[in-house]
Amino acid sequence: MWAELRDLRENIDFGTPPRSGTEVTITVDGVAVKVPSGSSVMLAAAKAGKNVPKLCATDTLEPFGSCRVCLVEIEGRRGYPASCTTLVEEGMAVTTQSDKLQALRKGVLELYLSDFPEQDIEGGWSEFHNTLQQCGVSSHPYEKGDHHQDAPVDESNPYFLFDPAKCIVCSRCVRACEEIQGTFALTISARGFESEVAAGPNHSFFESECVSCGACVQTCPTQALVEKSLFEGGYQRG
Numbered sequence: 001m002w003a004e005l006r007d008l009r010e011n012i013d014f015g016t017p018p019r020s021g022t023e024v025t026i027t028v029d030g031v032a033v034k035v036p037s038g039s040s041v042m043l044a045a046a047k048a049g050k051n052v053p054k055l056c057a058t059d060t061l062e063p064f065g066s067c068r069v070c071l072v073e074i075e076g077r078r079g080y081p082a083s084c085t086t087l088v089e090e091g092m093a094v095t096t097q098s099d100k101l102q103a104l105r106k107g108v109l110e111l112y113l114s115d116f117p118e119q120d121i122e123g124g125w126s127e128f129h130n131t132l133q134q135c136g137v138s139s140h141p142y143e144k145g146d147h148h149q150d151a152p153v154d155e156s157n158p159y160f161l162f163d164p165a166k167c168i169v170c171s172r173c174v175r176a177c178e179e180i181q182g183t184f185a186l187t188i189s190a191r192g193f194e195s196e197v198a199a200g201p202n203h204s205f206f207e208s209e210c211v212s213c214g215a216c217v218q219t220c221p222t223q224a225l226v227e228k229s230l231f232e233g234g235y236q237r238g
């Protein structure tokens with residue numbers, strides 16, 4: 001299972017799962033692309049070779065639309081819809097790059113960075129870091145306020161650990177547990193700043209319903225959930 005999940009990670013991620021409706025044609029940054037109806041704008045963009053930055057979307061899970069990094073412009077529509085939860089329509093004209101989109105994505109990513117371990121920003125390796133690079137964001141302008149950087153690491157599972165300091169609450173692990181494994185071991189508890197990944201009420205991962213399938217670890221974009229075997233001599237932030 002772990003090896004299969006690692007292989008999956010190497011493949012191109014179209015952002016949302018494939019659909020099988022009748023084909024529609026849209027343009028993405030002027031490039032025409034045909035995709036089945038029911039597909040997301042994000043998937044169409046990826047097929048057109050225009051990868052929209054994303055965090056909460058991945059093509060092994062149904063779209064969720066929580067991170068607001070994947071915003072695009074659509075001709076004739078107001079605002080900046082999330083490309084992962086917006087479905088294609090015949091003749092749609094999508095723009096994935098503009099000064100306004102860049103500014104919006106930068107603002108969102110800077111907020112995530114403001115509550116991420118300082119020492120793990122530079123030189124880090126994860127999907128989150130790739131997205132930061134894609135959007136040209138490497139720092140944030142905020143003073144140190146309320147944060148999750150002192151939250152204890154859950155190392156109770158023999159195979160992986162959970163570091164809440166790196167969690168951006170994208171819910172990919174929760175959805176992977178439900179949609180891929182069908183286990184429902186994880187949930188997001190509380191709301192707003194207090195929201196966090198919980199492996200059952202007051203349970204560590206080891207004490208939870210978790211069957212150690214690895215689906216949550218494979219999908220986590222920040223390595224908040226990460227294999228222990230990657231850290232010889234024990235895990236340390238930074």
Ligand code: SF4
Binds near residue numbers: 219
């Ligand atoms: S542990 Fe990872 S996948 Fe789960 S919510 Fe946090 S960042 Fe997202």
Ligand code: FES
Binds near residue numbers: 053
């Ligand atoms: S990737 Fe679309 S909202 Fe997160």
